[in-house]
Amino acid sequence: MNRFAFLLDRLSYEPRRNAKIRLMAEYFRETPDPERGFALAALTGALSFRHAKAGLIRGLIMERVDPQLFAMSYDYVGDLAETVALMWPGETRANRTPPLSEIVEGLATTAKLDLPKRLAGWLDALDETGRWALLKLITGSLRVGATARLTKTAVATLGDGIKPDDVELVWPGLEPPYEDLFAWVEGRGDKPFAEDPAPFRPPMLAHPLEDSNFRAFDPAEFVAEWKWDGIRVQASAGTGTDGKHVARLWSRSGENVSGAFPDLVEALTFDGAIDGELLILREGRVQTFNVLQQRLNRKSVTPKLLAEFPAHIRAYDLLFDGGEDLREQPFEERRKRLEAFIAREDNPRVDLSPLVGFEDWDGLATARADPASAGAGEDAAAVEGLMVKRRDSAYVVGRPKGLWFKWKHDPMTVDAVMMYAQRGHGRRSSFYSDYTFGVWTADADGERLVPVGKAYFGFTDEELAELDRFVRKNTTNRFGPVREVTHTAEQGLVLEIAFEGIARSARHKSGVAMRFPRVARIRWDKPTAEADRLESLEALIAQKEAAG
Template sequence: MNRVAALLDRLAYEPRRLGKLALLEAYFRDTPDPDRGWALAAMTGALTFKNAKAGLIRNLAAEKTDPFLFGLSYDFVGDLAETVALMWPADAARANAQLTITDVVEGLKTTAKEKLPEIVANWLDRLDENGRWALLKLITGALRIGVSARLARTALARLGGKAPDEIEDAWHADAPPYLHLFAWLEGRAEAPSVATTVRFYSPMLSHPIEADEFASLDAAAFVAEWKWDGIRVQAAAGKDANGARVARLYSRTGEDISGAFPDLVAGFDFDAVLDGELLIRRGGAVQDFNTLQQRLNRKSVNAKLMAEFPAFIRVYDLLALGEEDLRTLTFDERRAALVAFVRAHPLAPIDLSEMIAFDTWVDLSAARADPKHGGAGVDAEAVEGVMIKRRDAPYLAGRPKGYWFKWKRDPMVIDAVLMYAQRGAGKRSSFYSDYTFGVWTEAGELTPVGKAYFGFTDEELIELDKFVRGHTENRFGPVREVTHTKAKGLVLEVAFEGLQRSTRHKSGVAMRFPRISRIRWDKRPSDADTLEALEKLLAEAPAQVS
């Protein structure tokens, strides 16, 4: 564990992208199989353990340390793995004993649930502080080291002298600990390949665009379609290497989510790979993301749930047709093939994402501002904005520049009062960076309406943390209650993407994707917004009850 612990520790404190790439490349080059493959899986979110959870770690810490002292320490540090790693009683005679990440992975996968506490405690006894921290991070899955799957694959490309797109194509043809993938990168084997056309293709992603950037773009070279409030998926169906019928539904990251949507997969009577948006349609209209969430993250569903939340896919790209890979075609060519495909499969649980008619960017701006009259019709409430795509764009993995843009609708904004703060995790574990904010009720009291932990700069975080520490009125475990009266307190300008009624929140409303857009040092708490103002926003844009 020493080698992977050192890697994770250095990655956590390395701010430069090129620095992280150098660390990853060196580790993959110098570390033997299968250790490097398991580390790669952990860093890209492909490593999970059914029975090893954070609760196991808390229970072990409670047995080895004073519970009150542990609570105080956890409150101060703000990170479970770091707290336990520092507080675990050291055993100088056994520290740094030989233990590999492969030993850990195999142990966690094969050990019975009732035996896990004993084996994890034994590992913790055998490791020093860094080793314990790395072990606990692997178990909880919360690495927070600033390494995305794309960055890890870029490091692999550098290791093998390959193009990043080659790595993307081979990535999903292997599985942890990626023995075949590393053999190919080192010239010892052919590239991993999927033995079936029913496969996942690394998705093409877009860049955000602002209104002032359109002046340099020719509107005639682009098409536009609605950006829907669902999740990105790929629908793949066909025959496997043995000729058996296979159908899969993949998330944007390549996770097989077919089990949560058997009603969808049962209707995949085609031989193709489609890119689109997973949505719920009820009452003849597409619903918002909050409704879709009722079916997400479930390994299985019953007939009642499927009937209450009927799912379908609004498709906007055709990546493969039979054994033909269409990704090198232009968007216009793929679009023509997609239109013909949808017409040929009227009974499949799919429909076509319609294009937005526009001649100028002014026309598109008007449609974006008013989706209902811009062509979205009854589905307007499920529109997040517009997607803009070059007509001649091939389908490229990752986020290539200049091809696809997303122009989201302007967020809603309110002024709210900071009420509570909690420490963050990882690099933010020393700062109070997670904030709960509220608005005034008719009775003149503050009611919490949301939480946010991003949207501010590092410099602003330091200012916010200082304010929290200097204006703490009370403590509730790791949470600090911040001064919030009409005369004293801090106002935050909060931006959010949507608003819906909620029976789970005291205020009766819930925000979607709230973020701190500005610190209003210039505004008195008494001038912050009211719950009535949020009710007015709800009236203007009604949404489903959560």
């Protein structure tokens, strides 16, 4: 466990991508099975423990230190694992350090009532860094700057001529501690074969397309399609060796979301894999993302919910047709196969995302600005931009350069006043980096600010330091970890907030909800009294509703 903890510690302080890969590759090369396999699972987010949760950690530490002291320390540090690792009382009190494999298996198999005692024993046996790594493992938020893709890249370096994409392609169906994977990469075994009839295939991603750089490309080499305002999913279905048909719905990150959409999964009667957009379709018309949110992250789905929010897939690409892998074929060929596939299956829950005709980039820009007149029709309100794809592009894992581009609508903006601030996590745990912002409205008591959203990104490190200083110097009240920041008509700070969408929301105090808000600019120059009003956001919603 100490060796794994040392790796996490080194990764958390290493900013360079290639250096992170070298650190992980060295660990995988020198660490035996099954230890390295469980480390790989932890770094790729493949571990979860039913009974080991953050509440258990809080309970253990508050039995050993003053609860108020812990609350104050946690507020200051901002990270649960780091706070408990530093506050855990006493020196190491065991004559052995538990290996990572013992800890992972123990967390997975120990009964709920026995787990606190066992976890306390591990914490007693580890030093500060080891305790921190153990607690990070439990909370599931390592935050060491090593993505699953980067970790798989490190695994690929162990082999001769093996690419990260090769590891990605065999990853579906593999389980910790990945002994077959390491044996193949190191030349000691055969390439793993996934027997799952409905596995997740890693998706191909796009680069943002800016107005200033797309004209360097020949428009004749590209096709365009609408980018729908839903959730990118993969519908995978097939027949297993036992003769049973299996269908699953995967998110872009590989999470199995089938349980939240049983109506859609039941309709996936084909054999193959489709890349598409998850939408809510009512009477043949695509609903807004705000409507789709009513179906997301549901632990249970009622018949009423299924009837009111029918799930649908609008297909972009065909990855498998039966057992035939189409990913190496050019997009144009896959598109023809997809059209034939959709026509053949005639599935009311799956339809085809139409292509957008254009002759030059100016014509495509016109279509982007007015989807309704360019073929999107009544669904125009659910279009968030365009996808621009090379005609000859294979379906390549990751985000390859020059093949796929996303050209989203220009974001909407609002000038809002910072009202509250809270510390971030990970390397931002010492900074007030999460901001609640509001706009002006009027009621019987006069003018007041009403919160309309939260933002925690969109600024540089230098700007974050400036914002943090402002919060500390202008705090007027505290509510646990949250600071109330000066926000009057005479004093305060205006932030220009960019966002992708806006809709009515009964769950929010203001009655509006923004999608993907982020700080676009710090308006040091603008008086708080001149910030925008709630009425302007409500007018924007009304305008969108009238258009869509």
